[in-house]
Amino acid sequence: MEYSQFESIQHAEQTLPEKVADQISQLIIENQLTSGDKLPNEFELGAQLNVGRGSVREAVKLLVARNVLEIRRGKGTYIADNPGQIDDPLGFAYYSDQLKLALDLVETRTVIEPWIASMAAQRASEDDIVQLHQSRLLVEEEILAGRNHLPKDKEFHTSIARCTHNLVMPKLIPIITYSVELFGTLNGNRLQSETIIGHRAIDEAITAHDGEAAANAMRQHLKQNRIELEAILVERKRQEPSKR
């Protein structure tokens, strides 16, 4: 690569392990190492970066914490799946008003996901559509078996985003569906049958390459989510009338 955005990762006041962690990151980027590739051992890295093995070990710990590397016991250090991507990357868990956050996430989804559905309909390949069907059926299976379908539900929405062939959209879905598991488990059977019907409508419109129908089906699906969420909020306020 003839350019590097590496400076943007670096900070003014770095400890030595942080500096070494950044150097290892750069090494991964420059050598285009990807998920499952093995990192050179501590000794080689220390020699290459001209630092002690203790600093390398601390740097590796930092990169494990950031989900760039993973340690496989007895085997060595490997590049993680989706390197650099962590759960809850925006720190939503630390927000004090989780109800406001959930409503704002639904609003955000309503901006992004109808566009995603429309582009998915326009750009999906035959393979994408096969994957989408499969993903939808996995959600239905969970619901019909009475299991928690929400992880599979998020994956279905990610599958739709993958059909757009935009690299960013599938990465945004796990962020903007953050609240789904928080409030989703409180929902009863009503939303579950609406989930099945909604997902089928979206899937059908994408399969038919009908962008407008796909966007509308997604809008309808998210509207149901919002209505359910608002009902939960009303219920919660009713139950705690004196609590501020």
Added chain:
Amino acid sequence: MEYSQFESIQHAEQTLPEKVADQISQLIIENQLTSGDKLPNEFELGAQLNVGRGSVREAVKLLVARNVLEIRRGKGTYIADNPGQIDDPLGFAYYSDQLKLALDLVETRTVIEPWIASMAAQRASEDDIVQLHQSRLLVEEEILAGRNHLPKDKEFHTSIARCTHNLVMPKLIPIITYSVELFGTLNGNRLQSETIIGHRAIDEAITAHDGEAAANAMRQHLKQNRIELEAILVERKRQEPSKR
């Protein structure tokens, strides 16, 4: 808080420091500790969580790596600014095709930011508008002084997102403007005067509470960005005709 999304953070195969890190996270959430608050010391934490100080120390390191905590030398451990939010949270630096990524980021911005501008016009308070003006003037100052204006440029777009009063949108801006610094520095004077004009048009429309004009001004601004980016890509291909 009567509910907890804490399960979603936990993983099946956790080491002891990872488990302790999750417990400390939960403690921060439950006690609603925020940026600048001090964490209890290692001794107290160890006693409270019933683990040794070594595990607490390792856990704190993990949370520092995730930007949940920061260590102030000689003072103690504090909750970080924007806890849990890290630079490049989606690991974009590790993508091999940075040019495709940059184009997909512009496409993503074109979906989200016109909506943001429109809602900003509808929802901005007087205070928001004062902040927005100030943020715009800081960009102009950098450009006119010949300094790199791109960090301030990102802050201007974040200021617009703040006017929506949606908690999520201002957090998405740093993610979707990731590529700005990567390719922005290559631009000449032309884009810089267009930046000033574009920002003024957006600011004026928001100040006038004209949602449609704000969305259109944002669309125009992003279109200029996309055209410049495509020109850079063409130029780059021309310079490396034989490189695959």
